[in-house]
Amino acid sequence: MKVPSLALGLLAANLVSALPTITIPSLEEAAAEIEKRQSGVVTTNGISGTIWPRLEVRQMFNTRPNQWTLLILAMQAFQAQPQSSATSYYQIAGIHGVPRQNYNGVGQCSTCSDADGYCTHDSVLFPGWHRAYMALFEQQFMSVVNQIAASYPASQQPAMKGAASFMRFPYWDWAAHPAPNLPTFPNIVSQKYVTVNGPSGSTTIINPLFRHDFADPSQMYYSPFVNWQVTLRYPNSDSNTASSVESSATSAFESIRPSMQDQLYQLFSTCSDFLHFSNDDAGSSTTSCSNSLEGIHNTIHTTAGGPGTSTISGGHMTYLATAAFDPVFWLHHCNVDRLFAMWQSQYPNSYGASQDAPHDSWTIASGSTQDANSPLAPFYKDTNGNFWTTNQVQNWNTTFGYTYPEFYDSDGSKGAIASYINKLYGPSATATAGSSKRTAGPEPIAAAAPEPTSAALLQPRADAPLAAANGSLFQYVANIQTPRYALNGSYYVFLFNGNPATETPTEWITDAHLIGPMGVLSQANRTGHDLIAGGSIPLTRSMTAAVAAGALSALTEEAAVPYLKDNLKWRVAGPNGTEVDPGSINGFEIAVFASTAAPPPDEYSLPEWSAFIPLVEITVNKSGGANTTANATAVA
Numbered sequence: 188m189k190v191p192s193l194a195l196g197l198l199a200a201n202l203v204s205a206l207p208t209i210t211i212p213s214l215e216e217a218a219a220e221i222e223k224r225q226s227g228v229v230t231t232n233g234i235s236g237t238i239w240p241r242l243e244v245r246q247m248f249n250t251r252p253n254q255w256t257l258l259i260l261a262m263q264a265f266q267a268q269p270q271s272s273a274t275s276y277y278q279i280a281g282i283h284g285v286p287r288q289n290y291n292g293v294g295q296c297s298t299c300s301d302a303d304g305y306c307t308h309d310s311v312l313f314p315g316w317h318r319a320y321m322a323l324f325e326q327q328f329m330s331v332v333n334q335i336a337a338s339y340p341a342s343q344q345p346a347m348k349g350a351a352s353f354m355r356f357p358y359w360d361w362a363a364h365p366a367p368n369l370p371t372f373p374n375i376v377s378q379k380y381v382t383v384n385g386p387s388g389s390t391t392i393i394n395p396l397f398r399h400d401f402a403d404p405s406q407m408y409y410s411p412f413v414n415w416q417v418t419l420r421y422p423n424s425d426s427n428t429a430s431s432v433e434s435s436a437t438s439a440f441e442s443i444r445p446s447m448q449d450q451l452y453q454l455f456s457t458c459s460d461f462l463h464f465s466n467d468d469a470g471s472s473t474t475s476c477s478n479s480l481e482g483i484h485n486t487i488h489t490t491a492g493g494p495g496t497s498t499i500s501g502g503h504m505t506y507l508a509t510a511a512f513d514p515v516f517w518l519h520h521c522n523v524d525r526l527f528a529m530w531q532s533q534y535p536n537s538y539g540a541s542q543d544a545p546h547d548s549w550t551i552a553s554g555s556t557q558d559a560n561s562p563l564a565p566f567y568k569d570t571n572g573n574f575w576t577t578n579q580v581q582n583w584n585t586t587f588g589y590t591y592p593e594f595y596d597s598d599g600s601k602g603a604i605a606s607y608i609n610k611l612y613g614p615s616a617t618a619t620a621g622s623s624k625r626t627a628g629p630e631p632i633a634a635a636a637p638e639p640t641s642a643a644l645l646q647p648r649a650d651a652p653l654a655a656a657n658g659s660l661f662q663y664v665a666n667i668q669t670p671r672y673a674l675n676g677s678y679y680v681f682l683f684n685g686n687p688a689t690e691t692p693t694e695w696i697t698d699a700h701l702i703g704p705m706g707v708l709s710q711a712n713r714t715g716h717d718l719i720a721g722g723s724i725p726l727t728r729s730m731t732a733a734v735a736a737g738a739l740s741a742l743t744e745e746a747a748v749p750y751l752k753d754n755l756k757w758r759v760a761g762p763n764g765t766e767v768d769p770g771s772i773n774g775f776e777i778a779v780f781a782s783t784a785a786p787p788p789d790e791y792s793l794p795e796w797s798a799f800i801p802l803v804e805i806t807v808n809k810s811g812g813a814n815t816t817a818n819a820t821a822v823a
């Protein structure tokens with residue numbers, strides 16, 4: 188009998204760490220694997236059996252020691268599987284972008300030769316495609332987890348197999364407050380080494396959440412990625428001995444977290460239709476929902492990989508073609524899928540939309556119409572050649588066998604999920620990432636911090652300078668439109684309250700005056716693909732701080748407009764770490780709007796925003812600033 192590829196992966200892993208005995212999979216598992224190979228395709232089925240929650244990665248580390256151990260050892264073994272195996276980490280990561288090759292035998296469209304891979308961006312398929320992608324990753328990851336659990340000595344097997352039986356892949360919540368004195372970018376993801384209790388005792392290994400080691404990076408297509416032997420964040424050179432400067436990632440995520448929280452809360456509160464919620468291309472066409480799930484997700488990509496300088500490329504996460512090889516991609520996309528699920532609960536009657544693809548991907552020709560029945564290639568639903576569709580992945584839990592703590596701990600109703608959104612991401616949020624509690628389970632979770640009272644949540648800043656007479660809170664946002672592929676690589680738009688302390692673009696992300704970033708995830712040599720990406724950065728938090736500091740008297744328009752006219756500044760940091768004049772970018776525009784958010788009647792609702800009013804006088808005659816209200820059609 189042929190030894191299944193998963194066992195081979197374990198053998199390879201053994202050379203690296205020191206797993207003692209190999210347990211050959213059960214006959215059933217082996218038969219299933221062989222059947223899969225004979226049929227020639229990998230199907231995406233998720234995990235059958237009981238539905239368990241995907242935990243926040245720090246929650247798993249803090250409260251589920253055995254699952255944490257399995258996560259680390261399974262990620263190590265998964266990543267060590269042969270690059271040629273169809274179910275290896277390398278092959279699954281390679282679906283997203285490079286290597287430029289077919290997966291599952293699903294061929295390229297005849298006009299798609301310039302595509303790097305199958306991932307659908309700037310597309311209504313973005314949320315559904317990445318949901319199926321995570322499900323495929325998780326099912327292969329969990330099969331390795333089960334192998335690892337079975338490799339423990341008999342005395343430890345019940346505990347490890349028990350932990351595996353209700354485990355799912357974790358997510359990283361990059362928007363909620365971290366626990367006190369801990370960073371937003373978790374140490375358990377940024378530290379190079381990790382120590383766990385393996386099958387033969389305590390073992391210290393290179394952290395498989397810190398990086399992926401390539402057996403052979405030569406198919407990464409782009410330079411310097413073809414030379415880099417490991418995935419990198421804020422690489423310190425383009426040479427094949429480059430290493431990551433994780434402290435740069437840590438300080439960048441710390442600096443942008445409050446804006447990511449505000450961007451997310453605004454998204455949940457104002458983006459009520461699937462088209463605009465789903466992707467950054469659609470987001471450019473409306474005022475009240477200029478941001479999108481994809482747009483917010485882009486900023487996490489560029490901030491994980493780092494922006495690059497005139498002599499050094501950004502890291503793997505900064506480019507779509509290579510992003511999925513960095514293990515943090517999976518923690519990030521798990522969270523993106525969770526945010527999609529939470530959004531679905533708020534707008535249950537808005538699911539799916541139609542849009543023309545603005546550029547090619549591996550199977551989708553530019554200009555072709557995509558909707559909720561379009562195939563999510565290359566993810567097969569069955570062995571008859573049917574692909575999943577956005578409509579078919581609407582219910583994540585019964586379809587793929589996972590859920591999230593917010594759903595597992597509650598009745599999953601609109602109100603229940605809204606209360607988690609308020610606690611984690613609202614203007615007075617104090618709940619920490621991964622604190623959503625469940626009441627019962629096989630392995631107890633440590634007690635979480637006390638929840639804030641609903642009164643504290645709902646009356647955050649309703650004192651006179653910050654609210655209108657009717658109690659609605661004044662809101663100011665800057666909507667940004669920018670051509671995604673115009674600068675021949677990924678880049679940033681930064682907003683500041685006052686001029687930044689330096690004019691060194693690589694320091695802007697941690698500048699004390701930073702209001703927020705918009706990371707534009709792009710790729711070199713893609714001018715033919717161009718499209719306008721929309722983003723939106725809330726200004727209210729920074730202006731509220733100005734009121735507290737006595738620099739601004741109130742958030743009324745009378746006070747706010749002259750203040751923003753003087754103090755709102757913006758910069759564009761190009762892909763090579765140099766400043767780009769926004770006015771020189773054809774199609775770039777930044778426009779400021781006022782709105783008000785009526786406090787929700789209870790903690791189970793989100794605020795309702797009034798119509799967006801354009802405030803052109805703040806940006807007029809400034810480079811890249813809106814000069815007219817022509818593009819500012821308010822959609823309430």
Ligand SMILES: *[C@@H]1O[C@H](CO)[C@@H](O)[C@H](O)[C@H]1NC(C)=O
Binds near residue numbers: 711
């Ligand atoms: C980008 O295009 C230039 C020519 O304009 C070419 O030299 C270079 O190899 C291309 N780079 C990639 C990664 O395709």
Ligand SMILES: *[C@@H]1O[C@H](CO)[C@@H](O)[C@H](O)[C@H]1NC(C)=O
Binds near residue numbers: 584585589600
């Ligand atoms: C399962 O998904 C449906 C949406 O299709 C949702 O209404 C329900 O709350 C979810 N339940 C769990 C436990 O995730």
Ligand SMILES: *[C@@H]1O[C@H](CO)[C@@H](O)[C@H](O)[C@H]1NC(C)=O
Binds near residue numbers: 656785
């Ligand atoms: C509250 O007052 C503001 C400012 O006058 C107004 O724009 C907004 O529409 C009002 N909101 C409600 C819910 O009445």
Ligand SMILES: *[C@@H]1O[C@H](CO)[C@@H](O)[C@H](O)[C@H]1NC(C)=O
Binds near residue numbers: 673675762763764765
């Ligand atoms: C940096 O990028 C900008 C914008 O794409 C470009 O104008 C400039 O020539 C580049 N500079 C270098 C040194 O590559």
Ligand SMILES: *[C@@H]1O[C@H](CO)[C@@H](O)[C@H](O)[C@H]1NC(C)=O
Binds near residue numbers: 675711712
């Ligand atoms: C864009 O960037 C690629 C790779 O970094 C480079 O090869 C190419 O020459 C650049 N193209 C332009 C027009 O600057």
Ligand SMILES: *[C@@H]1O[C@H](CO)[C@@H](O)[C@H](O)[C@H]1NC(C)=O
Binds near residue numbers: 668775817818
């Ligand atoms: C603004 O609107 C004008 C026409 O009304 C259009 O030509 C232009 O492309 C728009 N600008 C942006 C950045 O969307």
Ligand SMILES: *[C@@H]1O[C@H](CO)[C@@H](O)[C@H](O)[C@H]1NC(C)=O
Binds near residue numbers: 807808
């Ligand atoms: C914008 O600049 C033009 C040309 O300098 C000037 O005529 C106009 O008055 C300015 N508009 C505003 C609102 O400052």
Ligand SMILES: *[C@@H]1O[C@H](CO)[C@@H](O)[C@H](O)[C@H]1NC(C)=O
Binds near residue numbers: 777813
């Ligand atoms: C508005 O006009 C100014 C010059 O008066 C220019 O610098 C700026 O780029 C223009 N804004 C846009 C979006 O074109």
Ligand SMILES: [Cu+2]
Binds near residue numbers: 488510
């Ligand atoms: Cu992504």
